[in-house]
Amino acid sequence: MTGPAIRSWQAVQDEVRRRIARRVWKPGDYIPHEAELAREFGCARATVNRALRELAEEGLLDRRRKAGTRVALNPVRRARIDIQVIREEIEAKGAAFRHAVLVRELRAPPPDIRDRMGTGAGQAMLHLRTLYTADGAPYVHEDRWVNPEAVPAVLDETFSDISPNEWLVREVPFEGGDFTFSAMTSTPAEASVLSCAVGEGLFVLDRTTWSAGGVITSVRLVFHPGYRMQTEM
Amino acid sequence: MTGPAIRSWQAVQDEVRRRIARRVWKPGDYIPHEAELAREFGCARATVNRALRELAEEGLLDRRRKAGTRVALNPVRRARIDIQVIREEIEAKGAAFRHAVLVRELRAPPPDIRDRMGTGAGQAMLHLRTLYTADGAPYVHEDRWVNPEAVPAVLDETFSDISPNEWLVREVPFEGGDFTFSAMTSTPAEASVLSCAVGEGLFVLDRTTWSAGGVITSVRLVFHPGYRMQTEM
DNA sequence: CGGAATATTATGTGCAGACATATATAAATC
DNA sequence: GATTTATATATGTCTGCACATAATATTCCG
Missing domain, CATH: 3.40.1410.10 (Chorismate lyase-like)
Incomplete structure (x- = not known):
């Protein structure tokens, strides 16, 4: 990957989503760790962290310290419902x-x-x-x-x-x-x-x-x- | 406020929640801006930002650039449902x-x-x-x-x-x-x-x-x- | 006076570095 | 061989700084 740098957390998130959707990273696979992704994308680790953290909250990724990050096997679909007055x-x-x-x-x-x-x-x-x-x-x-x-x-x-x-x-x-x-x-x-x-x-x-x-x-x-x-x- | 420093984003979030719950900050009120809260809590602005950002996502706060942050008038309750296999x-x-x-x-x-x-x-x-x-x-x-x-x-x-x-x-x-x-x-x-x-x-x-x-x-x-x-x- | 240009300001985001924490793995000990 | 201890490592978080962006407030000018 020597394309243009992906510097915003949104762009990083989109790219990760794309790779999961296109099966570059398959369910169960470990993906590169934050530091390496930061290097590849040409951004700071904090940026990658924010992108991945949100994807984990969505249930698309499983993250554990030391173990690393992997694509969720059974992605739990998380529906959000706004209950207003x-x-x-x-x-x-x-x-x-x-x-x-x-x-x-x-x-x-x-x-x-x-x-x-x-x-x-x-x-x-x-x-x-x-x-x-x-x-x-x-x-x-x-x-x-x-x-x-x-x-x-x-x-x-x-x-x-x-x-x-x-x-x-x-x-x-x-x-x-x-x-x-x-x-x-x-x-x-x-x-x-x-x-x-x-x-x-x-x-x-x-x-x-x-x-x-x-x-x-x-x-x-x-x-x-x-x-x-x-x-x- | 000269209590112990509130340095983690969780602690900041809890404190903000507490102040809203106890009506220190009432619905519709503008709360102090990030830099001032950071000063008061003795932490970095980024820490305050993360705490407030999540509260805004939850619907408890309304945030707008330049205008500032205020307590939501009609807090939309956001329910999350996990739909698994x-x-x-x-x-x-x-x-x-x-x-x-x-x-x-x-x-x-x-x-x-x-x-x-x-x-x-x-x-x-x-x-x-x-x-x-x-x-x-x-x-x-x-x-x-x-x-x-x-x-x-x-x-x-x-x-x-x-x-x-x-x-x-x-x-x-x-x-x-x-x-x-x-x-x-x-x-x-x-x-x-x-x-x-x-x-x-x-x-x-x-x-x-x-x-x-x-x-x-x-x-x-x-x-x-x-x-x-x-x-x- | 009214509208346009400009300044100000609070949030939004990015970065580099540091340390904290959990935990898988390896090494040491019983 | 089983259990405990140590260590290496990936994520989690915080800091201080910088600049971007949006939106309000102010100033300027016709």
């Missing part, structure tokens, strides 16, 4: 957003929610059920439990002007969360809220959010039939 | 993996598949329908179309020893793809393949994969009832 998601589609709080009560959650939130048996939580609509059509039904110990201000909020979803995102600093995607069969209750047929397949997103102060909220979003969630690329 | 997913659960090719035919795909793959009307594709089982129980039903122009070798493969899923991951270098998650209501056909009730909600993953040589494959995975897909954290 529901209002913005709906408005981005050019539809009119509205929300209506259907249930607002303070009581102890059922065992499965307690389990997910890891809270005590007798502990009361604020339970909210909210319907979000796009141009008047049911879009998603939110069933949420909020821990008043972690978020005392939630008890004073009526959620008439701002939705629980947006209020929490704005007001509560959260540090982590986990998501679960699944499908459910619409029960008569869900069907009536989402105005769909009983027995339809619905897309479901469960999320539990916490911060240093403990579990903040656990929420289930049941989307209208036909909802699709796409990866950002 | 089905065999590994099943074996990771300690179950026995098997696959059975139900359909293998060469023909022109229906319009919706043509549309997604962006191929010509008369162009024949290899159509494969495969059932993957875990401990003998139906796990996921795969409906796949493979472009023989991009992958000629696919026509010689019977997929008796290796599944289409794994064969393609191993043999075909792919460069990009997009994923769509959704839910469907099981039809009689799906119900019979997956041995579930008609009208049950099923989790669906659609994926189209391509490389420089064009579209490689388009696949729909319909999972057994109760399947859950979780984010990696």
Whole structure:
């Protein structure tokens, strides 16, 4: 290789991607080490490092100290999903957003929610059920439990002007969360809220959010039939 | 701040996270610029840069040249999903993996598949329908179309020893793809393949994969009832 | 006053060198 | 031969510096 120098980390990354795609470096192969690639490309090792590090994060390369870098055997495809505020998601589609709080009560959650939130048996939580609509059509039904110990201000909020979803995102600093995607069969209750047929397949997103102060909220979003969630690329 | 120096990018990141979580820096606020943070933390600007860059990629910060860095107003939560080879997913659960090719035919795909793959009307594709089982129980039903122009070798493969899923991951270098998650209501056909009730909600993953040589494959995975897909954290 | 040219500034990136850390391999010891 | 210890090496990270780039703020000029 005595072509033009490849000096930017982007260019290095592209070149490495190209070599993997064209099978110059095959799955399982060790590729030259950073110093050698830097020499070949005519750039600094730090530049090669940044390019390779990101490819490893993507799952295309396996790297280990001393052992070296090799092309992943079974490249794990890593999909990235951006989950934004529901209002913005709906408005981005050019539809009119509205929300209506259907249930607002303070009581102890059922065992499965307690389990997910890891809270005590007798502990009361604020339970909210909210319907979000796009141009008047049911879009998603939110069933949420909020821990008043972690978020005392939630008890004073009526959620008439701002939705629980947006209020929490704005007001509560959260540090982590986990998501679960699944499908459910619409029960008569869900069907009536989402105005769909009983027995339809619905897309479901469960999320539990916490911060240093403990579990903040656990929420289930049941989307209208036909909802699709796409990866950002 | 005259505490101990924060010299690693991880430590800087943690400190920034902490300040955002504790509302030292509120959503919308501009935070000090890199050089000043570097001075405060007692580290190099490059270290601060790496910490902040990753936080911006996560969606927690908004950064713009000259304008500066500020805490995101509506932090987009970015979920990452690792999609691995089905065999590994099943074996990771300690179950026995098997696959059975139900359909293998060469023909022109229906319009919706043509549309997604962006191929010509008369162009024949290899159509494969495969059932993957875990401990003998139906796990996921795969409906796949493979472009023989991009992958000629696919026509010689019977997929008796290796599944289409794994064969393609191993043999075909792919460069990009997009994923769509959704839910469907099981039809009689799906119900019979997956041995579930008609009208049950099923989790669906659609994926189209391509490389420089064009579209490689388009696949729909319909999972057994109760399947859950979780984010990696 | 309004628009264009210019200066300023924060982030983005590259480089050379240094040291840290994990770890595969070889050597030494029991 | 098995276990422990040493060493070599590739990646991981930090530093201080430089220049590039984008975008805002300012100045200049018609």
